[in-house]
Amino acid sequence: MRFNRRARLDTSSIRDRRGMGGGRGVAVGGGLGGLVLLVVALLTGVDPGDLAGVAQQPGSGPGGGQLEQCRTGEDIERNAECRFVAMENSIQDFWDATFAQAGARYSEATFTTFDGGVQTGCGSASSQVGPFYCPPDRGVYLDLDFFDTLRTQLGAKGGDFAEAYVIAHEYGHHVQNLTGQMDRVRSRQGANSDAVALELQADCYAGVWAHSATQPRNGAEPVITEITQEDITEAIDAAETVGDDYIQERMRGTVTPETWTHGSSEQRRTWFQRGMRSGDPGDCDTFSRN
Ligand SMILES: [Zn+2]
Numbered sequence: 005m006r007f008n009r010r011a012r013l014d015t016s017s018i019r020d021r022r023g024m025g026g027g028r029g030v031a032v033g034g035g036l037g038g039l040v041l042l043v044v045a046l047l048t049g050v051d052p053g054d055l056a057g058v059a060q061q062p063g064s065g066p067g068g069g070q071l072e073q074c075r076t077g078e079d080i081e082r083n084a085e086c087r088f089v090a091m092e093n094s095i096q097d098f099w100d101a102t103f104a105q106a107g108a109r110y111s112e113a114t115f116t117t118f119d120g121g122v123q124t125g126c127g128s129a130s131s132q133v134g135p136f137y138c139p140p141d142r143g144v145y146l147d148l149d150f151f152d153t154l155r156t157q158l159g160a161k162g163g164d165f166a167e168a169y170v171i172a173h174e175y176g177h178h179v180q181n182l183t184g185q186m187d188r189v190r191s192r193q194g195a196n197s198d199a200v201a202l203e204l205q206a207d208c209y210a211g212v213w214a215h216s217a218t219q220p221r222n223g224a225e226p227v228i229t230e231i232t233q234e235d236i237t238e239a240i241d242a243a244e245t246v247g248d249d250y251i252q253e254r255m256r257g258t259v260t261p262e263t264w265t266h267g268s269s270e271q272r273r274t275w276f277q278r279g280m281r282s283g284d285p286g287d288c289d290t291f292s293r294n
Contacts, residue, residue: 006230011077013129013227017096019072019116022148031084040280071117081233085148086116091168094227095175099253101221103182114143114172135170139179139186144174158245160252165235166242169276172213176206179285181270188291195261195268201290203266204275207243208288211279214239235281243276244269 047172073079076088092115103110116122121130134153135146151167180186180202183240191197216234217228244250247269251258266272279288 005163005168005228005232005235006082007077007087007090008225008227008229009076009078010227011090011093011227012095013074013076013079015072015074015084015089015112017112018071018074018089018092019114019143020069021116021118021122022070023119025182034218053183066138068111086117086148087164088112088115088148088167088171090227091171094217095168095213097221097227098216099179110182111142113137113175114141116143116145118145119146119147120150135174137174139177139181142178142181144171144178146174153240154245158251161241163235163238165231166238168217169210169239169242172210173206175213176209177202180205181208185291193263193265195264198265198273198291199265200267204271204290205288207267207272207277208279208290209285210239211276211281212277212283212285212288214280215283240273240276243272247272 022117062116071085071089072081073081074089077090080090080228094108096112098270100110100112118169119131121128122140123138124143126136127137129136129145131147131149135144137144137254151170154170155162156168160166182192185205187193189198189202193198193253196201207281218226220226225285246266248264248266249261252263261268268276275288275290279285
């Protein structure tokens with residue numbers, strides 16, 4: 005994955021809340037209990053009631069704000085974390101153009117990084133829920149340490165395009181919120197539930213973005229200039245790693261499809277790839293095909 009050094013980065017939707025006193029230690033549950041909580045809620049579309057109640061202390065002194073200092077693609081060479089701003093820009097630019105093409109108006113979602121815990125329009129959340137999207141405040145929330153968790157606890161290969169997949173998945177939920185598809189969710193659990201259809205559609209939307217990520221938009225050079233086959237392999241690996249069957253097998257040793265909320269590894273890989281091949285959000289009707 006290669007970034008355009010000349011690209012200007014837009015931080016208007018970035019909220020870097022790290023180091024604001026959330027208390028890293030507070031959120032870490034002991035032993036397996038904490039681990040199960042983490043993975044059950046992993047990449048959730050967020051049911052506000054599911055958020056674990058770890059409140060962030062009010063901002064205590066300086067800190068954070070580093071991502072908000074990223075200005076150009078070149079800054080990624082000095083501060084590698086600026087890549088998250090580049091990914092966010094690429095994803096939101098894509099959806100902005102895609103909505104405009106369809107005669108609709110896209111409104112941006114905020115992108116908040118935090119550590120430990122964070123206050124959101126959906127209540128307070130700890131890092132243990134994994135990255136999530138909060139519909140009422142139109143915000144994507146992410147503890148960047150999650151990507152280490154993905155590797156160390158779940159055995160993913162990792163890589164920056166795997167990170168981009170996770171972020172694009174959360175923005176997929178934002179698209180679902182804007183289009184009203186989020187309201188279609190009636191059944192919240194089980195291999196054939198609406199919840200799983202919603203998650204698979206977010207995976208498909210992540211693929212749709214990946215399809216066009218390196219294309220110029222509105223005459224401007226793209227923020228991302230190259231995606232390699234290895235990048236795509238890493239994203240597919242990440243999609244498989246967050247499959248319900250894989251997580252259940254790894255964490256509990258048994259697989260119970262009736263409790264699935266996100267879909268199997270095969271389903272997640274398949275829908276991501278389908279979106280990536282076609283590049284058309286219209287091919288992401290998981291509610292009819294699931
Ligand atoms: Zn999700």
